[in-house]
Amino acid sequence: MSELPDQGHFALFALPVRFRLDEAALGAAWRALQAQFHPDRAAHLSAVEQRRALQWATRINEAYNVLREPLARAAHLLELNGAPVDLERNVGADAEFLAQQMQWREALEDARSDANALAALAREIEDAAREQQDALARACDDQQDYAAAAQWLRRLHFTERIRAEIARFSSHRMTNGTAANC
Amino acid sequence: MALLQIAEPQDAAAPHQHRWALGIDLGTTHSLVAVVRNGAPECLPDEDGHCLLPSVVRYEADGAVRIGHEAAAQRGAIASVKRLMGRGYADIPNRESIALDLLEGDGMVRLHTAQGVKTPVEVSARILGALAERARASLGDDFVGAVITVPAYFDDAQRQATKDAARLAGIHVLRLLNEPTAAALAYGLDRAAEGVFAIYDLGGGTFDLSILRLSRGLFEVIATHGDSALGGDDFDHRIYCWMLEQARIAPPCPADIARMMRAARAAKEALTQDERARIALTLDSGEAIDLTLTRDTFFAMTSLLLEKTLASVRAALRDANLAANDIDGVVLVGGATRMPHVRRAVAEFFGKEPLVDLNPDQVVALGAARQANILAGNRDAHEDWLLLDVIPLSLGVEMLGGLAEKIIPRNATLPVARAQEFTTARDGQTAMSIHVVQGEREMVADCRSLARFELRGIPPMVAGAARIRVTFQVDADGLLTVRAREESTGVEANISVQPSYGLTDTEIADMLRASLAHAADDRDARALAEARLEGEQLLAATASAMAADGDLLSADERAAIDQHCAALTDAIAHAQDTVAVYHATEALASATEAFAARRMNRSIRRALAGKNIDELELPK
Ligand SMILES: Nc1ncnc2c1ncn2[C@@H]1O[C@H](COP(=O)(O)OP(=O)(O)OP(=O)(O)O)[C@@H](O)[C@H]1O
Ligand SMILES: [Mg+2]
Numbered sequence: 167m168s169e170l171p172d173q174g175h176f177a178l179f180a181l182p183v184r185f186r187l188d189e190a191a192l193g194a195a196w197r198a199l200q201a202q203f204h205p206d207r208a209a210h211l212s213a214v215e216q217r218r219a220l221q222w223a224t225r226i227n228e229a230y231n232v233l234r235e236p237l238a239r240a241a242h243l244l245e246l247n248g249a250p251v252d253l254e255r256n257v258g259a260d261a262e263f264l265a266q267q268m269q270w271r272e273a274l275e276d277a278r279s280d281a282n283a284l285a286a287l288a289r290e291i292e293d294a295a296r297e298q299q300d301a302l303a304r305a306c307d308d309q310q311d312y313a314a315a316a317q318w319l320r321r322l323h324f325t326e327r328i329r330a331e332i333a334r335f336s337s338h339r340m341t342n343g344t345a346a347n348c
Numbered sequence: 349m350a351l352l353q354i355a356e357p358q359d360a361a362a363p364h365q366h367r368w369a370l371g372i373d374l375g376t377t378h379s380l381v382a383v384v385r386n387g388a389p390e391c392l393p394d395e396d397g398h399c400l401l402p403s404v405v406r407y408e409a410d411g412a413v414r415i416g417h418e419a420a421a422q423r424g425a426i427a428s429v430k431r432l433m434g435r436g437y438a439d440i441p442n443r444e445s446i447a448l449d450l451l452e453g454d455g456m457v458r459l460h461t462a463q464g465v466k467t468p469v470e471v472s473a474r475i476l477g478a479l480a481e482r483a484r485a486s487l488g489d490d491f492v493g494a495v496i497t498v499p500a501y502f503d504d505a506q507r508q509a510t511k512d513a514a515r516l517a518g519i520h521v522l523r524l525l526n527e528p529t530a531a532a533l534a535y536g537l538d539r540a541a542e543g544v545f546a547i548y549d550l551g552g553g554t555f556d557l558s559i560l561r562l563s564r565g566l567f568e569v570i571a572t573h574g575d576s577a578l579g580g581d582d583f584d585h586r587i588y589c590w591m592l593e594q595a596r597i598a599p600p601c602p603a604d605i606a607r608m609m610r611a612a613r614a615a616k617e618a619l620t621q622d623e624r625a626r627i628a629l630t631l632d633s634g635e636a637i638d639l640t641l642t643r644d645t646f647f648a649m650t651s652l653l654l655e656k657t658l659a660s661v662r663a664a665l666r667d668a669n670l671a672a673n674d675i676d677g678v679v680l681v682g683g684a685t686r687m688p689h690v691r692r693a694v695a696e697f698f699g700k701e702p703l704v705d706l707n708p709d710q711v712v713a714l715g716a717a718r719q720a721n722i723l724a725g726n727r728d729a730h731e732d733w734l735l736l737d738v739i740p741l742s743l744g745v746e747m748l749g750g751l752a753e754k755i756i757p758r759n760a761t762l763p764v765a766r767a768q769e770f771t772t773a774r775d776g777q778t779a780m781s782i783h784v785v786q787g788e789r790e791m792v793a794d795c796r797s798l799a800r801f802e803l804r805g806i807p808p809m810v811a812g813a814a815r816i817r818v819t820f821q822v823d824a825d826g827l828l829t830v831r832a833r834e835e836s837t838g839v840e841a842n843i844s845v846q847p848s849y850g851l852t853d854t855e856i857a858d859m860l861r862a863s864l865a866h867a868a869d870d871r872d873a874r875a876l877a878e879a880r881l882e883g884e885q886l887l888a889a890t891a892s893a894m895a896a897d898g899d900l901l902s903a904d905e906r907a908a909i910d911q912h913c914a915a916l917t918d919a920i921a922h923a924q925d926t927v928a929v930y931h932a933t934e935a936l937a938s939a940t941e942a943f944a945a946r947r948m949n950r951s952i953r954r955a956l957a958g959k960n961i962d963e964l965e966l967p968k
Contacts, residue, residue: 177949197566201734205763205824209522210367210725213882214889217937220823222948224763231760 174246175229185306185315187242188313196230237326240302240319249312263321266294266316270328278335284324288332291325353529369522369724370483370493371530371716374472374498374510376553377683379403380710381479382717387728389534389717390487392708400709401482403430405474407461415478421610423603424462428581429475431553432457433513434505434849437864441577442585447606456509456849469509469851470859473516480519493520495720497712499554500526501740503573503786504798504828506851511827512856515635522723524825527551528558529569529737530715531681535706536562537718537733543676544570546664548694548702549712550657551682553579557660559675560667569757571668574739578653580616580684586649587612587641588611591627594784595637604631611637619643620686645774647689654693661697667759678702681711681927686706736761739822746783746792755820758788765821769835772816776808782818784828797848803832803841816841838908840938879929883920886933887913890940893947900946909943912936 176183179195203208203226208219234239237253244251270291277283298321305315371382371389378400382391391399398417404427406419419425426448432440437457439452446800449460458465476496483491496519514521528547535541542562549556556574560567588608593601607629614679615625619641629636640882664670678694680702685691694702706714719735738759744752745768755766770780780803787795806814815835822828832841846852851859890913898906912935919932 182628183497197568200736201566203485204734204736206719206723209723212885213878214885214937218889218944220763221941221944223824224765224821225945225948227761233765330704 169279174242175232178226179233179261183243183246185236185240185303187239189234192230192233194280196226199226236299236302237323239321240306240315243306244312244316244319247310247312249316251316251319259330260317260320263324267324267328274328274332274335284332284336288320288329288336291329291332295325295329298325350520364816367724368487368489369521369717369720370491370494371482371713371718371720371724372476372479372494372496373530373713373716374430374476374496374513375403375526376428376551376581377403378552378709378712379475379479380442381483382710382713383483383491384717384721384726385962389714389721391713392483394482394683401478402473403427405429405471407463407466409462411463413463413474415474420485423606426459426461426471428553429468429471431577431581432459433472434503434507434509435468436849439849440450442582445585445588445605445609447602447609449602450553455847456505456851457813463812467851469513469516472510472513476514476517476519480517483616484672492724493522495523495525495530495716495723496521497525497527497530497716498826499549499551499574500528500556500558500569500572500737501554501576501577502826503741503796504743505796505828505847506576508847508850511825512851515856516859521825524721524827525719525735526556526558526569526572526737526740527554527712528556528566528572528681529560529735530713530719531679531706532558532560532713532715533567533704533718533735534711534715535679536560536567537715540705541677543642544670544674545646546661546675546678546698547681548657548661548678548685549574549681550684550685551579552691552785553577553581555579555657555660557657557664557730559664559670567733569737569761570670571664572738573664573667574740575656575660578656579682580613582653583616583650583684583687584609584612586653587615587627587646590641590645591637591639594639595635597631597635597637598633601632604633607631608637615641616646616687619646619687643688650689654690657690658693658697674874675700678703679706681708683709709883737824737826738762739764741776741786742788743820743821743822743828744785744787744792744795746785752787752790752792752795754783756822760822762826763821763823765819767817767819770816770818771812772806772809772814773811775811777786777811777814778806778808779804780806780816782830784830798828799845799847799850801830801832802844802846804844805839805842806834807837807839809836832937840935876924876926876929879926879933880920883929883933883936886936887916887920890936893940897943897947897950900950901943905943909936909939912939 173183179192203219203222205216205223206218208215214317223226232242239252243250273287277287288300297316302315302322305311305318368383375378380391380399380401382389393399401416402420402453404416404419404425406414406422406425408414435457436455437452439448440457451458451460451465456467458467489659489788496510496514498507511521511524512634528549531549532545532547535753545560545562547558547560554576555578556572558572559570591608591612608922611627611629615627622641626640630636675698677701678698680694685708691702738761739756740758742754742758744754747753753766756764772780782801784798784801785792785795786798789795803816806816816832817835818830818832820828822832830843832843834841835841890909916932916936919929
């Protein structure tokens, strides 16, 4: 039998190979597969079967985690299309976006002592992330322009990082007291 | 097809060969055992009709060991040992109020007893052993294994310690199940509940908060948070501190501490009914304490503890991306949720009355029994549900500069694995050490140290040339295993584990040998037979996989697999030693892993060709 083209993690869930995702379909497919392959289903079988179940269920979760996360999904998609991106490595300047990055960094410094400013910045960055995701979807799914997609992916990667920083920072602000000892 | 031989529910053991399987709630204060009989879970009482076994052990000087009621309230009895599991001496909170003789030292804390030094694992094994005995007596039959519950927020060391305790007690662990998940299971199956539920579980020594989505046969944990050192005991401790302050007595001796803690607990429980509680006792020192504690004072002195639990609730909601009013129902579990101010605070937080109609003492064991029954293969036709749980704390490795790099994030659905590549720093380096930690903080020093993995047998190469792929696998019990392989040569690195707060395999083996309850020779023979059987099964599965999908292998890969098959066949035929067979099996399993993944992809692709997911039925 001839192999179908490599559809990576998408094939596992019978999903079309594209960035725009039907989240409900992914969730349903993931549950259906786990219902069949989770180690609990093999607990009464031989050790070999248990090991297989562990492997399969792990693989299903791995694919699910990649597809669920927009960044990971985009990176996977680019890889399938022969244009892998190493997000940990910095390449070429993106002058336009660099200015934006610096502006956000400064705004974050200034907002450290001002909860309202922090919330406003968080909203601004969230909007930006949404726009970047839309652009990424267009580049991948409508234009098949993977070079442009890679650039949007890098931008989104940075935006998500700063978003995580803000979230961490806001949660630090509400840390709780600890009970005193005797 | 070997890789698809996961049995369907109806393939499970036929009903007439019912296989008993236990659900055990190994609690800080109480433990209990339940089974599913005639389709319904029930707790098994002792001869006196008590379901709850106090989690108390006393080692007598004459060699006897008393467990439960007959040990409780006795001088020198060991209580709340669960708080010591997988913990170091320095980690034990409120050490001064624990009336135990703890040994200072590295690794897991140890206790002095009248029968010498014991580990918390051995003490817990006694409790598990007593419950197993109770079950055998009550069922008039043996059982195949047990699901043992652990706090959801238990880290790897605490889980491993629990599993080791079961092993020492001779109990086959079908699964470690998180306590709030067990409660959700009991509740959800009992009430056919659907929606998003929060389980607030405040027991004697631990606090968990889990958020689950319950829908058509699926129990999916979305987020969990908690504190494995916060429970009713800490409320007792606040009262104890208050007594010390109010009565102005000299620092008490261990026996008096134990007496005062018991009085504190009685007062706390009395305040659930009454507005005030009298605390009157005479100490060994001759001093008398006579105090009255009001509800208001008690609530005020414990408000910080309550606030700590609510901080966990907020954290879990944040991780789940939910608001308090997204929660459809709140279930209270654990004896300490009987306290009125706890109930009130939880009700206020969620804006709805919590559900308390199931017995909070039993619900965890009942849920565990249902899970055990399924895992043992007793699934009824109508009983089709699945439980998906998460890892409570992120796993990381130590990087240069003492930074912890996350490898598996908290709340990832289990089972989960992540591979990471490492390289060597020196020419000809053949060994390296990987320090694995658990926790959310950025610095290794602020996380829990789990273990150091020593990799040996890395082929010598120039610095930076070796590509060592280390796979961190967390199984459905939430337990970590680590494998390593040098990618360019395919050499499997030899790993030895030095747990930071656990027992090594050798220590467990020694304890097993030393325990009279087990005839070592028998066990060795059985282990060898089991290892051989497993090896034979893997050989058969591999042969049929190669026959069916051999075209997925390159000639080199095929030769490598053939070689491992030959080695395993040889080990089965000649080796008298379980470990050798086991290693050969592991080696073959690992050599066929990539093949297995390719076959899985192929079979799923075949199954999917021209179908949508609703019709998905994978070939067997
Ligand atoms: N009526 C009551 N009022 C207040 N507290 C109570 C009451 N009854 C029991 N408790 C407390 O509940 C705690 C024991 O609860 P439970 O039996 O659920 O814990 P456990 O399962 O042994 O512990 P864990 O789950 O933390 O390991 C003790 O601190 C006990 O004092
Ligand atoms: Mg409990």
